[in-house]
Amino acid sequence: MMRDKRTLITGAGLISMDDKIGVLNRASILIEGTKIRDVGVDLPISADDVDESIDATGSIIVPGFINAHMHTWQTALRGVASNWTLAEYFRWVHAGLATRFTPADLEIGTYAGAMNQLNVGTTTLVDWCHNNPTPAHTDAAIDGLERSGIRAAFFHGSPKPDPKPGERPFWEVAHPRQEVERLLSQARFGPGSLLSLGMAILGPHYSTLEVSLADFALARELNLTASMHQGGGAPREPGGWDKLEKQGLLGPHINIVHGNDLGDDRLDRFVDHGMSFSVTPENEMTQGHGHPIIGRLRDRGVAPSIGVDLESGLSGEMFTAARTALVHQRSLDNAAFRSAAAVDQAPIPSTSTIATAEALRWVTIEGARMIGQLDRIGSVTPGKDADIVLIDARLPNMQPVHDLINSALMQTSLANIASVMVAGIWRKRRGALVDEMGRALDPAAWLDPLRASGARLAADVGLRSLLGDS
Secondary structure (H helix, E strand, O other), X not given: OOOOOEEEEEEEEEEOOOOOOOEEEEEEEEEEOOEEEEEEOOOOOOHHHOOEEEEOOOEEEEEOEEEEEEOHHHHHHOOOOOOOOHHHHHHHHHOOHHHHOOHHHHHHHHHHHHHHHHHOOEEEEEEEEOOOOOHHHHHHHHHHHHHHOOEEEEEEOOOOOOOOOOOOOHHHOOOOHHHHHHHHOOHHHOOOOOEEEEEEOOHHHHOOHHHHHHHHHHHHHHOOOEEEEEOOOOOOOOOHHHHHHHOOOOOOOEEEEEOOOOOHHHHHHHHHOOOEEEEOHHHHHHHOOOOOOHHHHHHOOOOOEEOOEOOOOOOOOHHXXXXXXXXXXXXXXXXXXXXXXXXXXXXXXXXXXXXXXXXXXXXXXXXXXXXXXXXXXXXXXXXXXXXXXXXEOOOOOOOOOOOHXXXXXXXXXXXXXXXXXXXXXXXXXXXXXXXXXXXXXOOHHHHHHHHHHHXXXXXXXXXXXXXXXX
């Protein structure tokens, strides 16, 4: 009987995100099969006892980043929405561009988006797919995730077109039970798989009370995370949350995305119910959602997960999203300090309110917690799945390294993401995306059809020039 492949990585600085292991300056990590077997300094293992031995001196190893919220189907529309407010986005994307997508567009967009996530160090992608009008669209998106090799939580959603005459508007249509049950029956969502399933529902902000009650009840019955956007204009059902709470439908399986307009009392109640929160700081600030609620959550002893939201408007890099979240909240805290200070007091706080280590938790530990997989991912811990990123800290933008955490969060760029492993399999190696056999992939294989998809979709709604096509 063949044993699992054993890989030994030595010499790297390690930010484990495990409270017991902490930060190690010259760590050794033993990986066996899909799992992290051991972590320490100078592990008593010889190169003869492993199949692959990697000297990672000059690297910083971190747990794979977890992108807690992204509409990956929009990858072929990169840059199209960069100047749009939320209102313009709704009009152009949901009422226009989204209606032109074929299953093939879903597949190539999701695949290319997942490949880019691997390229930038994301090992787990929460794909919030709300442009799947048919089962064929849904299956195509999942096929794209599966083909990429990324770990993914597929949050099944529903499209939001303008209603046609004689059709019920989307806010009056409950989430399709039959479709969710069909997906749950698929082996690729089975125990131990890289794929898991959640529900991307409308919630009381975007649906009637009847629909919300049905959707929340279905998520509880099927034991699935139910995630919903909260914010962006007036709610469809102003008293909806009170009625859902009275029905006992709130709990840790409910995930709030954004939440910028939530009042303090409502936020208190959500925290009391153990609900999770996913913040997309860059897009919330650029599209007009309002200030991200990170500070308000911290005041209540709660930490958010972080997502990119949409590459149709901005980049997909999680270290950029984490930095943006950190510096924005520090700025708000500093402004509050100045406002509260007396005229004769120093206008600058004595120290920062949030440490870089906390921001790293938002894109690792807290993302794992949100999708209920903290026992599998989120830290470099023996027994967990081997989802790791090797950051090349030898490049000029990171030298000299004085503090591993500070350097990993504040100095890292895409150029430093050297190698990425998902469940013990290298998906990026020495700067190049690779297949499961370690062979370099040709990006043209997916970029050519991605470009064709994007050009056709944009031309259909008169946006051809915005993609740079002549």
